Amino acid sequence: MKTLKILVLNGPNLNLLGTREPGIYGTETLSSIEADLLAEAKALGGIELDFFQSNAESDLITRVGASRGTFDGILINPAALTHTSLGLADALSAVADVVPAVEVHLSNTAAREEIRHKSLTASACIGQIMGFKGNSYVLALDALVNHLR
Ligand code: DQA
DSSP, X not given: OOOEEEEEEEOTTGGGTTTSOHHHHOSOOHHHHHHHHXXXXXXXXXXXXXXXXXXXXXXXXXXXHTTXXXXXXXXXXXXXXXXXXXXXXXXXXXXXXXXXXXXXXXXXXXXXXXXXXXXXXXXXXXXXXESSTTHHHHHHHHHHHHHHO
């Protein structure tokens, strides 16, 4: 079984998880979510994860663009950039032929303010998982690995 390399990207303000609006996003920190993902990757076997969080749109666009040839898939929570960044959506589309992405959200954005209902990035992804707080990431990893294997 070939080892799958998955890039896990997190956008603006997700470094604040744990204390950021816990009623909406839960109490898990980003490190704890990453630890859960590592445990799931170990349980699945043959998965290598690489984590990156940034508050800067350009850093995320650069990581996505550089993923071709290095990664087999992307898990991405674009955070607020979901609703605003055509540049990030274009980067995901640019690599989608070889690096499929799954969009993840902690909250169910469809049940929140109208401005959060539209995702610019979703159409560049193979699917979305949202609304299960930190567990959304683990579910998204399972979905991506199922898609890739
Ligand atoms: C989020 C939802 C976005 O609307 C918001 O801007 C975030 C987090 C989520 O995971 O629920 O920062 O992506």
